[in-house]
Amino acid sequence: MSATVPIDTHSAAARAGAHLGAAPLPTGRPGERHLRPVATPAGKAHPKRSPLAIAMVGVAIILMIFAVQLGLSIAISQGAYESRALEIRQRDLSRVERVLSQNVDKLASPQNLAENAAALGMVQNSRPATLRLSDGAVLGALDSETTEASGNLIPNATLESMPVVDAQGLLVPRVAGQAAAVQPDKIDPPVRWTGKLPAPDTH
């Protein structure tokens, strides 16, 4: 027996293996690594992505977003122009409408109707008869009194530019001042004798 401690080679080898960790497993051929890339599954070829392509796709998306936004804002501003044009049109039409409705008001004024009626020789049924529905009685005379439509005495300056009919029913310019009320010349009242009474004399 030697002085040296007999080495348990198995455990030493195991320790050494634990220390180095590189001891090949007994499986497989010696010297071959036990990790290797997984084989690509058949029929599913992985695309080859270069960083450039990814960048281009990104830029393209951004450009597309810009383009869409531009398109939208063009559409909106186009709409703004259109809505402004329509607003102006609406304003113009409402102005026309206002003028027309005011013309109707002027033409519907009693002065205008009276002047035209008088020119056409129309008469007025001054005392219309009435039919009472409850008993069918006619109230008032059936041969009602008519009066000629009297000439208008009430001025209306807005009618100056409006035509009027003549006796033939043709439109003619309105005679200026037709409606101007003409006061007859004042006649000086006779001087009365006042007598002794300062008191009112009324009846």
Added chain:
Amino acid sequence: MLRLRGPSLRRAIALLVIILASFVFMARLVDVQVVSAAALNDEAKDKRAVPVAIPSVRGDIVDRNGEVLATTDERYDVQLSPKNTKLNKGVFYRADTERGVGTVEVTAQQAFAEIGEITGQKANEIQKIVDDALADNPKSDFAYVKRSIDLTQLNQLKALEIPWLTFESQHKRTYPNGAVGGNIVGFAGADDVPQAGIELSQNECLTGVDGTETYERSEDGVPLPGSVVVTRKVQDGGTVELTIDRDLQWEAQQAINKQVQSVAAEWGLLVIQNVKTGELVAVAEDGSVDPNDVDASDPTKREARSFTAPYEPGSTFKSITASALIDQGVATPLSQNLTPDYLEPEEGVRFGDAFPHPEIPWTLAGILTQSSNVGTSMLGNQLSEDVRYDYLRKFGIGEETHAGMPVEDSGLLYAPKDWDRQTSYNTMFGQGLSSTIVQTAGVYQTIANGGVRIPPSLVKDCVSSDGEKQTMKHGKSQKAIKKSTADDVMAILETVTTEGWFADRLAIPGYRIAGKTGTAEQVNPDTGLYRTDYVHSFAGIFPADDPQFVAVASVAFPSAGDGSLASLQAFRDAAEATIRTFHIPPSTGDFTPLPTEY
């Protein structure tokens, strides 16, 4: 120590620069967005945002049927930029309408002539406007060419496509019915400041609130989308609805104008009032102002004289004395009184009837039919002054109405303690006191309405632009006399119209009318004495069997004809027109006049 070399070093420097730059940007962002945001906003707004005033439209005045009596018209001011007329050597280009394509060259002088042709000015007049403005300020950018043109002219001017010509719209009051109700509606002066009538009294209702908004404007003047900010919403003025009926008002004005002219009177008034509601459906005055052309009218006739010009009513007020007598139980319509034609009831007090007659045994009805001053005073004197004064007040005398006009006269009614002896008697037959024609109409409305006085009204309501209706208050209805008294007085007044000298003149076939004449003396303000001519009135109620309307006509100081007949005719025209307008059915039943003598 970590030592970086090569690519690592470069990366680290780049990162550091980016971080530093981010901090700078961040700081600036916070500065712009938070720290100085308000100041920058203001600055930016001034550069791009355009504030716009949206003028409100003044409301309309309409009659009881919605017919427009006053409305707002849009007119346009034509402006030019004097300095820009000189731009490009005074030449501009516009589309060639003859060829359809291309442009034609137009000089400023040509443009002036074209403008002048439309506005009615001469080319050199417009040239002078430009020269004067430039002489004043060589950089002048604004001058009026013509103000207040109408839409046709505006469109013609726009078609000229002159770049330095601009337009601004403005509002102008217009009255499509002219002088119909002009006295009531009133008118506006310069810059549409209301001066009279409803325009003045209802100004608060008619005036709107101007709006403001701002928008950001692009280079070519188009508002940027989404930049319009309404800072205050525009609110147009409200619509004032009157109780007047436009067509009846015209007929009433025709009637009174005609009578005033036919007898060459100084003035005439005619009022029609609804008995049941107190509404004034026509308030006509001779020579009413046309609010479109105020200067053309008589300055003394521009006000609503029916409210502002009281006068001594005369015998129409004998109805009040009769009402007081019957209401107090002192007399009945058949009370007997042997009436002389002249009386001196006490020292220094004397009055007579209008015509000489022997002592006649008249009833109270007869006294009113003959309109005897003596008879009225003999009976009326049985009531104390205070009682008679109370009745006058109950009938609305001496107190202004709240019909809706801006100014009103209350009429003159002294308290009894201030009556001298003559006045004490005179007030019994409508002298020594004064009332407006509207107050007189109110007296007859009270009698016709069974003794209940409904305050006269002219303004119905104000409808704001968002449809809210505000009804105008005119005061409370009040019972002045008993129903039985009112019936008795109605019978007396119908006896007056059937037995009086004027019965034939007044009659409207099929309709029963009650009423009373009045021929009143008036004090001449210059001398303080009574004038020798009269105000002739007729106050009537129709149909007498079912009173619907009251009309009062007064024709003052005729110089060529019979004023009494003129006032009767004006009343009858008004009554006929009212019957047609409101489709009043004919009267039913017969009336037996009360005995006038015993």
